[in-house]
Amino acid sequence: MKNKIVLLILLILCFSFVYAESNAQELLNTANETYRANDFDKALALYSELDQLIPKNPDIFYNIGNCYFRLNRIGLAILYYKKTLLIDSSHSLAKKNLNFALKFTLDKQDFESQNFISSFLSRIYYSVSLNTIAWLCLIFFIVLIIIIHVFMQKNDSYEHTKKLLLIAIIILNVISISWGSARYYHFYHNNEAVITSSKVDAYSGPGESYTKLFTVHEGLILRVNKIEATWTQVSLANGFTGWIRTSTYKTVAL
Amino acid sequence: MISNKSITKIFILLIMSTICLASLYSSEAEFSAYVDQSKVSKGQVFKFYIEISGDDIPKVEQPLLPNIPFENLGVSQSSSTSISIINGKMTSVKKQTYIYSLQAQELGTFTIPSIVIKAGKQTYKTNEVNITVTEAKTTAQSQQNNKPVQPDGFKASGQMNEDDIVFIAVPSTTNPYRNESFVVDYIIYTKYNIEPTRLGDEPSFSNFWKDDISGSHTRMEETIWKGEKYYSILIRRLVLSANKSGSLQIPSLTVYADVIFPSRSFWGFADRRSISLQSKAINIKVKDLPIVPNDLEFSGAVGDFKVVSNLSQLKLKAGEAATLTINISGKGNLRQTSNPVFPNITNLRVLGPEVETRHNEENEANKASRTLKYALLPQDEGLYNIPAVNFVYFDPAKKRYISSQISSYKLEVERGNVILSTANNQKLISSEGSDIGFIITSLSKENYSILFRSAWYWIFVILLILSIPIYYFYKKEQDKLATNVEYLRNRKAKRVLKKYLKDTSFAYKHQQSSQFYDSAYKGILLYLTDKLTIPRGSTQSNIMIDLKKKIEDEALIKDLESFLNECTEYKYSVGANSSVNLDKDYIALKNIVDGLTKLL
Structure with a gap:
């Protein structure tokens, strides 16, 4: 009797999983067809519905970004390309579209000011996704454990080679774990945001009574420092800091 | 001989005929009528213009106004000539204007009928003009409205009416097909001298492909709009094509401009007032394209x-x-x-x-x-x-x-003599435009989860870490056992049992005595032939002879011989079966295997 109940539960779970998957695939097909028919408003609604079914999927975020781009909402398009790259930093299509969408913003995004070395390191740092780094950490760790086991065999042959191998694999482990930890921290503590209003004024304090410092436009990527009620202190890539209304931007963090 | 008089006559005739021909080929004059404002309040004075323009305008007498419910306060005349040179060709346009100052007497909407003007033998007709007379405003305001119009046509100052400066979007069609291009002009109609300064925020042209073809200069042109004289400025010209069918909206546009009022004195400066104008959004209905016939691409x-x-x-x-x-x-x-x-x-x-x-x-x-x-x-x-x-x-x-x-x-x-390389003729493929990448139609990974957050990832890591002490203790235990002879012998015996007496162990477990003895007999003999390196299939007696040469434990040999005999006896006897014997014989077999593995 007990076994039958367990079997029934398993069957129900399997059925619901298969049903959800086929439902998602059907929804994706409909959304793709709607996008092809240039009905971007409807396609956006369908992709958003799909996002509820399969949350945090980089490909769905990418498609949502495309819909917003076609609807001339550059700020939201940039936001969704950034979300795609937050999950999968190696998403080449999202990288290409983000670079393209950034050409349509009124404010020049000052990323080029980085020097060659920091730009190179940044490119390597974001070259692979967080999950790829997790796999690398696991593989290096397995190799390390195997080498430790080999050392415990008390076999004196190839002693020098084994030591060199151990040192190399320890270094690789340290690098991959540090890399993974840093990327994990950035993933869950991402403070990037994108301006979604067409024009936003920044003030020296949390209110319009303060001195107006500068004006930013839709699509600008900035960093959120702190939030006070309906005002947020943000900083730009060029070092400018100011307070803007919280409703004028959206955060990249998931 | 032709006399001087005749020459003069011919010359005059030639000039006359040239003038006649010129008048025949000259373009016709245009007559138009308009007012400076089509909505006036009772008692307000407004201007009614009759304008004759053309390359060569005929002389006309001052047109007489028909019976209209407005009081004629007087009439004035003005004439002008504008010359333009285009591609070295000079053209001139003459203009004569009769300006009537009229005062509204009654409330209501009135029409100034078309006026017939005689020019020589020809008669011309002006267009009709509509005027709406409303209740008089406050005294101050009406006085301000009555201020004279500037000589150059712009209003000088005073209270601006909402119709004085109008900003509108003019689409070339309001019922286009999907993907059909149409032009939208954003135009300011003004009675004041204004100077556009900048455009407001760019509105969202969602559902449209947009092509901005506005020129860099804005030019003010005199025009008649809704029967009134205005100056028009084309602010922006867009070519749009809707990318979906249904009811769509062409968004409104904001433009900032300065209204310039001339100085009241010679030494004064012009007065500027900044204004913002917003055009109304235009609703259009986009038709879907008909179904493409199957045979067409x-x-x-x-x-x-x-x-x-x-x-x-x-x-x-x-x-x-x-x-x-x-x-x-x-x-x-x-x-x-x-x-x-x-x-x-x-x-x-x-x-x-x-x-x-x-x-x-x-x-x-x-x-x-x-x-x-x-x-x-x-x-x-x-x-x-x-x-x-x-x-x-x-x-x-x-x-x-x-x-x-x-x-x-x-x-x-x-047939060509030489096959020519196309390398010199080849050109780089040039990009005509760029666009975002297409959507992803099938998801690479459906359920995306962060590995660092998954439980199995860390369970696996913990297991890997635990494997080190487990292996350490296992290794230590193995090293310890390696020195224990008894243990090694037992292990060896177990291996032999496993290898040669697998069926025997199975038969014992299932209490199948006939199979037990048969497989035990065969298994022991097979083990001994392998150990003594004698051919398989040798007889029991031959094996025993060789075994006796190798080991000296007579008790063991005796036990082995008795066990083998028991097996043979069982094989040939009928009904000799007892589970007690089976247990005893299995223990005996284990002891024999122990002894043999120890000595061989």
């Missing part, structure tokens, strides 16, 4: 197009190249149109096309042309048929799909 073009093709040469040698040029021109959305595709022709390489697209040709918005140049490279001699290719577009005026055929050609190719 629609290019996506909507408009009116003309397709012309040309092949540079019809005869050439193998290795040489001919150029097929296709020109598509007309009004429509050439930007979103796909190029015609040629089918593959054996031994004919088709390179390209090299595309050149020109927009807004001849200063006409929405007019475009695209030239496609294909390089045809025959690889061998022969007659090549270049088939006719269709360019299918939708014509909104004719409301149907039109297939415009690109002519077919026959290319005759002779």
